[in-house]
Amino acid sequence: YGMNCLIQFEDFANINAFRLLKKYQNQYCTFNDDIQDVSKDVRLGTLQRPFEDRSWRVLLVVGTASVAVAGILAALRITKNKLSDQTVLFQGAGEAALGIAHLIVMAMEKEGLPKEEAIKKIWLVDSKGLIVKGRAALTQEKEEFAHEHEEMKNLEAIVQDIKPTALIGVAAVGGAFTEQILKDMAAFNERPIIFALSNPTSKAECTAEQCYQFTKGRAIFASGSPFDPVTLPSGQTLYPGQGNNSYVFPGVALGVVACGLRHITDKVFLTTAEVIAQQVSDKHLEEGRLYPPLDTIRDVSLKIAEKIVKDAYQERTATVYPEPQNKEAFVYSQMYSTDYDQILPDCYSWPEEAQKIQTKLD
Numbered sequence: 001y002g003m004n005c006l007i008q009f010e011d012f013a014n015i016n017a018f019r020l021l022k023k024y025q026n027q028y029c030t031f032n033d034d035i036q037d038v039s040k041d042v043r044l045g046t047l048q049r050p051f052e053d054r055s056w057r058v059l060l061v062v063g064t065a066s067v068a069v070a071g072i073l074a075a076l077r078i079t080k081n082k083l084s085d086q087t088v089l090f091q092g093a094g095e096a097a098l099g100i101a102h103l104i105v106m107a108m109e110k111e112g113l114p115k116e117e118a119i120k121k122i123w124l125v126d127s128k129g130l131i132v133k134g135r136a137a138l139t140q141e142k143e144e145f146a147h148e149h150e151e152m153k154n155l156e157a158i159v160q161d162i163k164p165t166a167l168i169g170v171a172a173v174g175g176a177f178t179e180q181i182l183k184d185m186a187a188f189n190e191r192p193i194i195f196a197l198s199n200p201t202s203k204a205e206c207t208a209e210q211c212y213q214f215t216k217g218r219a220i221f222a223s224g225s226p227f228d229p230v231t232l233p234s235g236q237t238l239y240p241g242q243g244n245n246s247y248v249f250p251g252v253a254l255g256v257v258a259c260g261l262r263h264i265t266d267k268v269f270l271t272t273a274e275v276i277a278q279q280v281s282d283k284h285l286e287e288g289r290l291y292p293p294l295d296t297i298r299d300v301s302l303k304i305a306e307k308i309v310k311d312a313y314q315e316r317t318a319t320v321y322p323e324p325q326n327k328e329a330f331v332y333s334q335m336y337s338t339d340y341d342q343i344l345p346d347c348y349s350w351p352e353e354a355q356k357i358q359t360k361l362d
Contacts, residue, residue: 008253029262029264063269064096065100065102065103066103066276067247067273067276068222069100069270070247070272071195071241071243072104072166073273075222077280078220083108083111084108084118086166087164087166088101088104089158089159089168090122090168091176091177092169092170092198093131093145093171094126094170098141102266103269104118105118105122123158125158127171128153129154129158130149130152133149134146156178164188165193167192168197169195169196169197170197170198172199173205174204175206177210177211179210182194182206182210183215185215186214186218186219189218194219194221196211196225198224200225201225204225208221208223208230209227217232217234220288221238221288222241224242226242240288241290241291243290247276247291250297251308252264252268252305255308255309258331259313259319260319260320261312271307274307275307276291276304279300279303280292302331306331309324
């Protein structure tokens with residue numbers, strides 16, 4: 001099909017998906033949403049596969065990462081802090097956690113924080129405990145986030161020691177965020193950021209109700225599974241935000257195809273996260289929502305695609321010329337429309353006079 005076709009890998013076996021994506025990713029315009037979109041099932045974090053070289057990083061920094069970072073950026077509009085001021089602790093250190101961690105580092109770098117300093121603000125916990133320097137059998141990707149610290153295994157003790165401003169669960173360990181952990185997060189922070197991103201619901205680190213209850217409604221919460229609204233004792237109703245990859249890929253694919261972008265870089269997904277966060281209104285934030293309503297997905301996708309197109313022409317990576325002056329109209333003209341014209345012919349009633357039997361006397 002050539003370079004003008006965006007290829008999405010779907011439902012390959014892991015052993016083939018990794019091999020084929022690594023082989024073709026830098027030759028064609030392609031992504032694999034079963035590897036790259038780890039939001040489909042964060043239990044992929046249990047997959048144990050060493051990373052042969054640094055090029056694997058590009059597999060991680062998308063999908064869930066983009067949605068999660070969008071939620072964090074929206075949350076920071078509530079806390080009034082910079083991302084580079086945060087200390088982030090992950091419950092989980094698989095593909096999902098590493099993908100989010102790398103995109104957070106990129107976003108911190110964009111704020112002006114050196115990469116080495118940004119990495120120091122990220123802590124990960126896997127099935128063997130806190131990832132620290134000197135711990136045996138660490139993969140290359142985990143080693144990058146290993147810090148000088150004593151080994152610890154108990155998550156409650158780790159939270160009390162690290163005192164994170166943001167706690168993100170992506171290990172599919174149901175109930176991992178205990179009452180004590182949630183209370184500690186509220187004790188350390190005026191507005192703790194707590195994301196329970198594992199799915200299905202039975203694997204969620206905590207429910208929205210538990211999170212709001214044990215933090216006295218002060219937590220800024222998002223989840224990977226859907227949760228019902230929660231009404232606080234004060235009478236305020238909060239609507240938990242659900243991070244869903246449908247916020248990401250429609251707009252990304254539209255923008256990439258529209259301007260003829262040859263390769264999909266990590267920057268595209270950081271840009272996507274920023275755009276999604278910008279679509280969350282102040283009213284949504286007051287209601288506890290960190291993502292725009294899903295019924296506005298076409299508008300969100302249009303904004304994402306428009307920004308991708310603008311950046312592509314500015315960076316001279318677009319291949320569709322001449323460059324359109326009105327980028328929004330250009331992208332909109334390529335969006336699929338579900339509205340159809342009437343395909344049946346117009347029908348008219350015959351006049352009553354014309355239906356009468358005519359006789360010679362008439």
